[in-house]
Amino acid sequence: MSASQESAPANGGSVEESLERLNLNNDNETRLGPDGEPAPRTDEEYAQTTLTLRALVSTKEAGVIIGKGGQNVANLRDETGVKAGVSKVVAGVPDRVLTITGGCEAVSKAYGVVARSLAEFPPAPATANGTFTTVGPGTWPIKLLISHNQMGTIIGRGGAKIKYIQQASECSVIAYKELQPQSTERVVEVTGFPEGIQRAVWEICKCLVDDWQRGTGTVLYNPVSRTQPYSSGDRSGPQERSYGGSRVTRTGNGADFSSNSGGRSFNRRSDSDAASRGPPTHDENGEELQTQNISIPADMVGCIIGRGGAKISEIRKASGARISIAKGPHDESGERMFTIMGSAKANETALYLLYENLEAEKTRRSQQALEPSE
Numbered sequence: 001m002s003a004s005q006e007s008a009p010a011n012g013g014s015v016e017e018s019l020e021r022l023n024l025n026n027d028n029e030t031r032l033g034p035d036g037e038p039a040p041r042t043d044e045e046y047a048q049t050t051l052t053l054r055a056l057v058s059t060k061e062a063g064v065i066i067g068k069g070g071q072n073v074a075n076l077r078d079e080t081g082v083k084a085g086v087s088k089v090v091a092g093v094p095d096r097v098l099t100i101t102g103g104c105e106a107v108s109k110a111y112g113v114v115a116r117s118l119a120e121f122p123p124a125p126a127t128a129n130g131t132f133t134t135v136g137p138g139t140w141p142i143k144l145l146i147s148h149n150q151m152g153t154i155i156g157r158g159g160a161k162i163k164y165i166q167q168a169s170e171c172s173v174i175a176y177k178e179l180q181p182q183s184t185e186r187v188v189e190v191t192g193f194p195e196g197i198q199r200a201v202w203e204i205c206k207c208l209v210d211d212w213q214r215g216t217g218t219v220l221y222n223p224v225s226r227t228q229p230y231s232s233g234d235r236s237g238p239q240e241r242s243y244g245g246s247r248v249t250r251t252g253n254g255a256d257f258s259s260n261s262g263g264r265s266f267n268r269r270s271d272s273d274a275a276s277r278g279p280p281t282h283d284e285n286g287e288e289l290q291t292q293n294i295s296i297p298a299d300m301v302g303c304i305i306g307r308g309g310a311k312i313s314e315i316r317k318a319s320g321a322r323i324s325i326a327k328g329p330h331d332e333s334g335e336r337m338f339t340i341m342g343s344a345k346a347n348e349t350a351l352y353l354l355y356e357n358l359e360a361e362k363t364r365r366s367q368q369a370l371e372p373s374e
Contacts, residue, residue: 084100086098086099141191185218298335321350
């Protein structure tokens with residue numbers, strides 16, 4: 001929210017405008033943004049709401065984005081006002097992660113600038129997965145990393161939202177089904193002209209802000225994971241991943257940009273951690289206990305719990321986190337809420353194992369559907 005909005009008199013404007021504001025507040029009384037303040041409703045408020053949006057890039061794409069001596073990424077920061085950086089090269093892994101933090105408007109503009117750079121100075125056509133892609137002149141694909149739990153708000157009921165984003169931006173928007181290794185992130189690929197990519201990213205940012213609570217506890221993809229196999233019995237799995245030596249987690253507001261400052265983001269909507277976790281408590285080892293919520297489709301709850309609660313007990317034991325399950329759906333979607341409480345490491349391991357079981361069940365059902373009926 002701009003300074004002028006914050007300083008406006010409470011009783012300013014006409015009677016009709018005051019009544020309209022009163023009605024809006026009553027209709028959305030409990031809807032809060034990632035900082036515990038009223039959620040954004042106007043484009044101006046969305047524009048200034050801070051989030052982090054990451055993208056998967058190839059090593060050669062990263063070279064174009066960074067530029068000689070870091071000049072391109074420095075220009076990107078200056079032009080848009082965002083924080084931006086690319087993860088370090090991992091030997092034998094073609095993936096790198098571009099991280100951009102700022103207001104929704106600045107982030108979408110930054111991705112438009114990135115797309116323009118890649119379209120004007122295209123690297124070799126190898127993608128982050130080592131395959132090849134063909135794009136039209138002046139266009140380029142941007143592979144956004146999105147929490148699996150937030151994909152529903154981008155796709156929309158019956159695919160309505162993703163169709164709207166495609167029409168509004170004139171871009172191709174594809175939501176990948178697969179999770180990135182040892183993470184709970186999936187790819188949304190946006191392909192088009194830079195202006196269209198900027199518009200598509202703007203719409204996606206608004207979706208992520210509206211659905212910020214479902215992004216809490218996302219296990220972020222790290223290219224290092226491709227060189228470090230993880231098994232369910234290994235307590236030192238995904239939670240140990242790091243960029244530049246500092247552990248990366250998501251707090252629901254997207255404030256996962258690695259920096260040495262350790263400070264708050266630059267916007268008033270930047271700190272949802274305290275609001276989402278509640279009063280801090282500590283375990284017997286002095287580690288802070290955190291509470292995280294995730295939604296699981298009702299028809300998948302049984303496979304997560306297992307016969308006689310065997311699977312959920314195994315996840316609790318392997319992670320060291322407490323996991324409770326709501327008895328009924330928490331909204332009209334029919335999804336059930338799982339509440340996880342433990343240390344940061346325990347929660348991240350529990351989240352990974354829950355999604356691992358979820359994806360295994362989806363794969364099993366897809367294969368079952370392909371089998372010929374007798």
